[in-house]
Amino acid sequence: MVSRVIPAPDFDLVLFGATGDLAQRKILPGLFHRFAVGQMPPAARIIGVARSKMDATGFRAQLEKSLAAFAPQIAEDRALLERFLASVDYLRVDVMGEDGWKDLARNLRPNVVRAFYLSVSPSLFGVIASKLSSFEASTAESRIVVEKPFGHDLQSARALNADLRQGFKERQIYRIDHYLGKETVQNLMALRFANALWEPLWNATHIDHVQITVAESLGVEGRGEYYDKSGAMRDMVQNHLMQLLCLTAMEPPSKFDPNAVRDEKVKVIEALEPVGPGDIVRGQYRGQNRQGGYHEQAGDPNSRTESFVAMKVGIGNWRWAGTPFYLRTGKKLRGRASEIAVVFRDPPHMIFPKMEHRRGNAMIIRLQPDEGITLRNTIKEPGPGGFRLAEVNLDMTFADALKEKADPQDAYERLIMDVIRGDQTLFMRGDEVEAAWAWADPIIEAWEASNQMPEPYDAGSSGPEDALMLLHKEGRRWREIA
Numbered sequence: 001m002v003s004r005v006i007p008a009p010d011f012d013l014v015l016f017g018a019t020g021d022l023a024q025r026k027i028l029p030g031l032f033h034r035f036a037v038g039q040m041p042p043a044a045r046i047i048g049v050a051r052s053k054m055d056a057t058g059f060r061a062q063l064e065k066s067l068a069a070f071a072p073q074i075a076e077d078r079a080l081l082e083r084f085l086a087s088v089d090y091l092r093v094d095v096m097g098e099d100g101w102k103d104l105a106r107n108l109r110p111n112v113v114r115a116f117y118l119s120v121s122p123s124l125f126g127v128i129a130s131k132l133s134s135f136e137a138s139t140a141e142s143r144i145v146v147e148k149p150f151g152h153d154l155q156s157a158r159a160l161n162a163d164l165r166q167g168f169k170e171r172q173i174y175r176i177d178h179y180l181g182k183e184t185v186q187n188l189m190a191l192r193f194a195n196a197l198w199e200p201l202w203n204a205t206h207i208d209h210v211q212i213t214v215a216e217s218l219g220v221e222g223r224g225e226y227y228d229k230s231g232a233m234r235d236m237v238q239n240h241l242m243q244l245l246c247l248t249a250m251e252p253p254s255k256f257d258p259n260a261v262r263d264e265k266v267k268v269i270e271a272l273e274p275v276g277p278g279d280i281v282r283g284q285y286r287g288q289n290r291q292g293g294y295h296e297q298a299g300d301p302n303s304r305t306e307s308f309v310a311m312k313v314g315i316g317n318w319r320w321a322g323t324p325f326y327l328r329t330g331k332k333l334r335g336r337a338s339e340i341a342v343v344f345r346d347p348p349h350m351i352f353p354k355m356e357h358r359r360g361n362a363m364i365i366r367l368q369p370d371e372g373i374t375l376r377n378t379i380k381e382p383g384p385g386g387f388r389l390a391e392v393n394l395d396m397t398f399a400d401a402l403k404e405k406a407d408p409q410d411a412y413e414r415l416i417m418d419v420i421r422g423d424q425t426l427f428m429r430g431d432e433v434e435a436a437w438a439w440a441d442p443i444i445e446a447w448e449a450s451n452q453m454p455e456p457y458d459a460g461s462s463g464p465e466d467a468l469m470l471l472h473k474e475g476r477r478w479r480e481i482a
Ligand code: NAP
Pocket: 016, 017, 018, 019, 020, 021, 022, 023, 049, 050, 051, 052, 093, 094, 095, 096, 118, 119, 120, 121, 122, 147, 148, 149
């Protein structure tokens, strides 16, 4: 059975920053893919907006090159490519000026979904939101989509929220965290709330701890200057890891409805306990012979910015009291892996001989590579010679399990189509973003006040020694980064 593609409603999507990296590398190739599978209605239009001096023909020529590079398989189909390019237009607007806005407003069709995607610097969100409204390009039903970073602290996040609300209501605002567009992340909700099997075990009585890891093998090459102002805590923990933690820890919502789901996520963030200095490790990778290390790549020999964070987080509520969540993320680690590992407690009474290196039951939810779920079970080791136990994995790699049904779609594709359908479930709400900053700010402020250097770790390793100790001292250990 091939997956059912449900066409989206007809739309006009205005893409601000259409000539930029994200638009050319992710957003437009993603839309092309949706077009190819028949999800983008034939009449739907994409209107690119930027300052670059060109007309629609020039923009299509630029886009054709990007599609050849970032959607090569479908771009080979010339007829398909030409039909897609015909749905793309370009309008030259400097959003800081007054010109072009009236043309934009005139160009949009009534009675179709109208979405404005802001793939531009957050410093332009306010001016775009208010001009869309004052030039009557937006309506009460239009949607506005924004990208991370959503602020660099609570104050700036509040200011951005206020900027967006100049022209749009919360129900019209879609804040993208592409982690939420990943199939496995959504599957976490299906797994928890569509099965009777797991939810009775999903609490501190049965779960010893949870490990959330987002490990990257690349460093900050090429992005050093931007990253150096941010660091792992702002770039990864406050948003992506926090979202994964929320979906793992939240209470079952009363219904699968955007606000019901997001209400539960906010409650988790509000229940997070303060993280003490002994429960957190910051690291910074070093290269060899003063080459390839963070300092060289960031271009600042004195930088104190962390490229790695590991921490123990407590959730102060009835379900999770006594079950720590360990978060870990870093660059230039020994492998690239994103996963949530839910580690269960041992049986209360063991009737079998002690098993060496027993790790116990765990559910591993893999986001990348090879999205899927693994269940680690203990069984009898086959064969004669006494009753010995062994650990085996029940493995479900989605690409294998759902081979015939799979319509592989990138996280961006899924999220853009959710915008068109008007489904905010997988987008962060303003209060959620602010709550996450309110939790992260004191941690970052304490680091800044301490003036301490992050702990160095070797590029290609598993991170700083102290990060290993964070678990070792409590009789636990991190899963290997493959
Ligand atoms: P970028 O390559 O610098 O592109 C910025 C875009 O904004 C360009 O199309 C630029 O076009 C346009 N622009 C700038 N000033 C403008 C103005 N006054 N009026 C109209 N258009 C203007 O940036 P990017 O990497 O694509 O990132 C876009 C946003 O996504 C940023 O907020 C970034 O933080 C976020 N983001 C990016 C990535 C990524 O992988 N790139 C990932 C996550 C989030 P002209 O120069 O032609 O005007």
